[in-house]
Amino acid sequence: ANAQESDFEFPRAYQGIYKSRRFDCAMALYSSVGIEHGDRAGSAAQTMKNFELFGAPHVAIITTDEALGTYGAVDCGLYVNSFLLAAQSLGVATIPQAALAGSSKFIHEHFGIDDTRKVVCAISFGYPDTDHPVNGFRTERETVDNVVQWMSN
Ligand SMILES: Cc1cc2nc3c(=O)[nH]c(=O)nc-3n(C[C@H](O)[C@H](O)[C@H](O)COP(=O)(O)O)c2cc1C
Known part of the structure; x- marks a missing residue:
């Protein structure tokens, strides 16, 4: 890519x-x-x-109207997060993928997406192979104090 x-x-x-x-x-x-x-x-x-698609049977291509610029991508971020959580709640596993946005010319051509839409990322999804070792890895989480700068007056 x-x-x-x-x-x-x-x-x-x-x-x-x-x-x-x-x-x-x-x-x-x-x-x-x-x-x-x-x-x-x-x-x-x-x-x-x-x-x-890491073996997933489905992929969603997330796009935004080109005129919305950066804020269109911000809105898509909210949509992506909701998609991932809703899927998880239904037992469907997801993989958000920026990598596919790195081949946007191919994505536009393959899916017939015109230039009024900008590709933000993709989400591959399907029922997980829970025996696959890759599904056993989890990232760490920061503590709240490491991501919030508390202010008081
Ligand atoms: C917007 C976004 C794009 C991502 N793009 C890729 C990708 O292209 N390829 C990949 O293997 N993982 C990708 N990931 C997954 C991360 O590398 C990481 O595995 C995953 O986010 C870890 O889970 P966590 O979000 O719970 O920390 C992406 C994640 C996000 C949120």
């Missing part, structure tokens, strides 16, 4: 805690499927699974 092909700019950089959280998440994911740190071929193969 080429980030240049995305309808919205991909992050310019992952810095500080964003870099370390991304690294920790990737390490947890890779180690769940037995890929060791520095195994370039293994991690590339895992990345390529994005384009097989």
Whole structure:
């Protein structure tokens, strides 16, 4: 996938805690499927699974009206979160995927989406294979004090 092909700019950089959280998440994911740190071929193969929807039978393509700009993407973020929680409540597993937005030209052509819509991301979904080791990995959660700056006067 080429980030240049995305309808919205991909992050310019992952810095500080964003870099370390991304690294920790990737390490947890890779180690769940037995890929060791520095195994370039293994991690590339895992990345390529994005384009097989990780074996999921369905995918939703999340798009916004191009005139809405950044705020259209913010609105889609709310929609994505609601989709993930609603699916989870019904026993349906989801994988939000920015990777597919990185091939937006293909997505537009394949699904017949015209240029008035911008591709934000995709959500692959289906009933989970609970025996698959990848479904055993979970990310950590920050404490409230680490994400809220409390103010008082
Ligand atoms: C907007 C968004 C885009 C994501 N894109 C991808 C992706 O392209 N490929 C992938 O393997 N995981 C992707 N993820 C999943 C994360 O890498 C991570 O596995 C997942 O969010 C971890 O669960 P958590 O959100 O409960 O921490 C994405 C997650 C979000 C919220």
